[in-house]
Amino acid sequence: MNNALEIASLGRLVETGLIKLVGRNDQLLRRFETARWIEPTGRKSEWRVRNGTAPSLEARLSEMAPAWREDFQFLRSIERDPYDPRAIEALPALKRQKTVAGMLNRRNWNAAAGLGPKHEPQIAPTATLTRDWVLRFRPNRGLRGVFAEQEVDFHETALALTECAVPERLWLRLQGLRGSSPKLAVTCENLGAYIDLAIPDTAMAIYSPGADIEAAVALLKHLPDAQWLHFGDIDPDGLEIAESLARETGRELNLYIPSFAEEYLPGRPMETPWHKTPDSPLFRELRRTQKRIFQEVFMLDHRLGDELAAMARETKRPPTS
Template sequence: MNWDSDELRAAALKLLLLATLRETKVAAPLLAELEELGMVAPGTRKGEFRLLAQQEDKFRRYLSVRWPEFAETEQAFSARPTLISAIALRALRRAPLKLPAGITQLNRKTWSAWAGAHSKSGCATPPPGILLTSDENLRLRPNAGLQIIGEQGGTLDADVCRALFGELIVPERGFSRNWHVTGVLPWLVLTVENIGAYIDITIPPWLLLVHAPGRNTLLATRFIDRLPATVPWVHFGDLDPAGLDIALSMRGPQTGRTPVPWIPHIAFELLETHSLPLSSPWPTQHLPQKLLEHPVLAWLIAHQRWLEHESIVVLSGLVEDVTKLAEMLRER
């Protein structure tokens, strides 16, 4: 048995302070040994063992030999035995540790390594005043002339980023700083669901393209919240129930802005050759009537099929399609 294990220690302490313990994978070797030593006996319920009252002191000595901090831990939980757990034992052991002053943000895995069992334990409740971050990056293909001005007056020319790397990267923690979008504003901002479509779509110089992967749309919507409300916002995703649900559920976290779902009319060219079967009928009850009247979606619903949006971006007429869309939205 590994007496460095908080799970084993928690099981042993529960047995001592509550006098009963159910057999689990962790507790089974301990109970087998204690039964052989005559300290426990089967309880009234299946899989439950009880500590024999006359063996309590002997069990306490047994634990003291194997668990150096046993006495202090027993004292800490003697008045609250129902709170015993591996997490509680770990928290007690780490109680003297304090985070250094001045920390306001921590990566989720950094916090989990500090406060949880390990970096992948998913511990997600930090102290007040500390923001947990995933530290993802937002990918943008900026329109010509776009600029970002920082809180200290520095200016980032997005044209330079586009010329050097083809896109602009904004890290998650960058959103905690006071900067705003300026320069030449786009006619239209287009969020795109999948990375292939985002990278390969041909765009006119007046369009701002933002990668919004799947349902992980927070960074994209936080960026769009910094654009003037006069810039129309359209979302382009897979033409399936999930893709349209994403488009209809996206919201700017500060402004509450919502995008217009975009179904390119030229996608009709691919319906017979590239659409795929759906395993169940389209759930149409929550789709706006105007969307249901779109000929591409009407065909997909009628034939119980869907279309990946990656295949649409290679069509030569896509720029003309998005230009007509931008002109229509700007006239509203």
């Protein structure tokens, strides 16, 4: 980055004659001042090229980046700022970048068109970028997915395979859902609870692992009329996950807390302290004692399945396509 910063700063000085002092270039500009290449203009944090020193600045720039003129022109042609050190640093990747159609993992694009897989790309993608999540859900009876290539009976698939697992790249080709929509869609935070959750055949369970909610959100957005519940750990992280799901899907927060949950108090020690809680005796007690309840403790309680079945019966069937 230091070389990129110097190249970008020299380029600005050679082409404009001026530069602003900011935190990242402070030491560099002090060096230029010591070399008597620049002087203050009298305006706050602004420096200019001293008379007669422009050739020295350009010589230094050409030494560091012999093709700087062509490089700056290239960066401007792809709407990047050559005075931005990040654009200079990304130049090798940007020059190698090729037009890509179809779908591409976003980390691969970021690495090829920028500074690395964890950085924002320096140019706009030409392909549909994916994270390549896999949507895992246990569908209700009668739900079908329509893709460009075929129509899939999700319920029959789950009967054969335990669940449906749809990669993001296939989900992006989904044209719509047909058949019977679920009365109830339950997102589950933990894998064991998701797999073993007792749900009626009019309801759906959706795996939403921790903060990784993107796949669950993608499915819930196709089920705008289904009643949604989030079933997770009764702790601050579980509450935050539920709030994120509600926010990303534009729904009211709807936590599923088993009616018999207080029987499982006092709970387990906390990792993340409570700061806010819904107003209920259970949450007040957990906050007072700084305890939490893992959702898995309910899984062998027969009342869990009975409650969900009753909720599904009381919910009106959403319209079908």
